[in-house]
Amino acid sequence: KSLDSLAGFYDACAQVEIDEYQNYEKALGALSEALKCITKATMDRDLKEQREIEFQRKITYVKKFIAAKRTYEMDKEESMKRCASLLEAPSIEQAVRTGDIYGFMVEHYVNHKNYQKGFALLNELRAQLPGASLNYYVDQSYLDQITENLGVALATERQVPPDAGHGHEEIEEDLGRYLD
Secondary structure, eight states: OHHHHHHHHHHHHHHHHHHHHOOHHHHHHHHHHHHHHHHHOOSOHHHHHHHHHHHHHHHHHHHHHHHHHHHTTTOHHHHHHHHHHHHHSTTGGGTSOHHHHHHHHHHHHHHTTOHHHHHHHHHHHHHHSTTOOHHHHSOHHHHHHHHHHHTOOOOOOOOSOTTTTTTHHHHHHHHHHHHO
C-alpha cells in the first residue's frame, strides 16, 4: 500500500512539473519512479497491472514529446510530423498537454513565417480546449506576429490554464468578507 501511495506521489510530482513548469524531462523522471514503485508494490494483481500500463503509456507519450522537441534542431519537418502524430494519440492529454504540443507547433510555423498554418493550429487548439488562454501555451510575441501579419484578432484575455481555478471560488468569497 505504501508503494502505491509513493507511486501516486511521483505521479502528482510529474503533473506539477508539466502543469507549472512545462518540464517534461523532470516529469519523465518522476513517472519512471512511479512505475518502479508500482512494479515493486504488493497489491491486487489486476489493479497493479492496470497501474503499470497507465504509467507505461504516460512514459511513452512523454518520451515521444521530448523526442519530437529534441528532433527539432536536426529535422524540423520530422519534429512537426511527430507532434501532429501525438495530437492524434488516444488519451494523450493524460500524459502530455495538447496545448503544449500546439504551442510548440505554432511557434515553429510563426518562426518560418507560415502565419496561416500557425493561425489554423491556434483554431484547432481553441476547438480542443474551449475557453483556454492562448497565451498560456503560446508566447504573446508569437500571437502578436500572427495578429499583425494576418490582420486577425485573437482573444487572449484569460491568463490561466483551463483546468486552473477549481476551488478558488470559496477562497475569493472568504477574502471578500475580509476586504469589504
